[in-house]
Amino acid sequence: MQTIDVSSAYEPVPATFFQRFFAWLLDRIIVFFIQILIVFLFFGTSILSATVSDPESFGFQAFFSGFGLLTLLLLSLAWFLYRYFTEIQMNGQTLGKRLLGIRVVKENGLPATSRDILIRELVFVLFGMIPYISFFILLANAILVAFVGKKQALHDIIAKTMVVPAH
Numbered sequence: 237m238q239t240i241d242v243s244s245a246y247e248p249v250p251a252t253f254f255q256r257f258f259a260w261l262l263d264r265i266i267v268f269f270i271q272i273l274i275v276f277l278f279f280g281t282s283i284l285s286a287t288v289s290d291p292e293s294f295g296f297q298a299f300f301s302g303f304g305l306l307t308l309l310l311l312s313l314a315w316f317l318y319r320y321f322t323e324i325q326m327n328g329q330t331l332g333k334r335l336l337g338i339r340v341v342k343e344n345g346l347p348a349t350s351r352d353i354l355i356r357e358l359v360f361v362l363f364g365m366i367p368y369i370s371f372f373i374l375l376a377n378a379i380l381v382a383f384v385g386k387k388q389a390l391h392d393i394i395a396k397t398m399v400v401p402a403h
Contacts, residue, residue, distance in 0.1 A: 248345035250387035251338040251399040253378075262332030267318050271311045278310060308365060316361040323353045329402065339402040343386070348397050356395035363391065 322330040328339035328348050340348045363373045377389035388398050
């Protein structure tokens with residue numbers, strides 16, 4: 237009797253570049269408002285008054301101060317928590333992915349586990365926190381998702397996940 241390895245029998249069809257891009261954009265808009273709320277809760281209007289009164293004081297030097305790094309950590313944490321918990325609770329979908337009809341799965345098409353999603357989202361957020369290099373990672377992700385066969389971004393490759401149409 238011959239056995240068949242079911243895990244490799246299904247080849248998932250990847251979501252398109254535009255589905256992923258617009259889902260990401262919708263999620264960015266949602267999280268932007270959450271992040272604005274966080275900034276005001278933690279820092280009040282002092283961040284606005286500092287920027288308006290002396291815009292140059294709130295540049296490169298301020299970013300690498302404790303204030304800038306704390307802000308970066310809080311905003312990145314909000315982005316991570318949103319993506320992680322929505323994908324866990326909504327079967328591999330964020331609100332943006334749900335609206336665009338796509339979801340995160342394992343490379344073999346099986347549902348992504350909480351561990352898969354944790355790795356995927358940690359890598360995604362950590363890559364985004366690297367000053368200057370994050371732009372090149374974003375560019376590499378766009379090229380990979382637009383032109384490579386499985387349309388996996390770097391965080392998908394590392395987590396062994398991919399984004400597919402939700403059926």
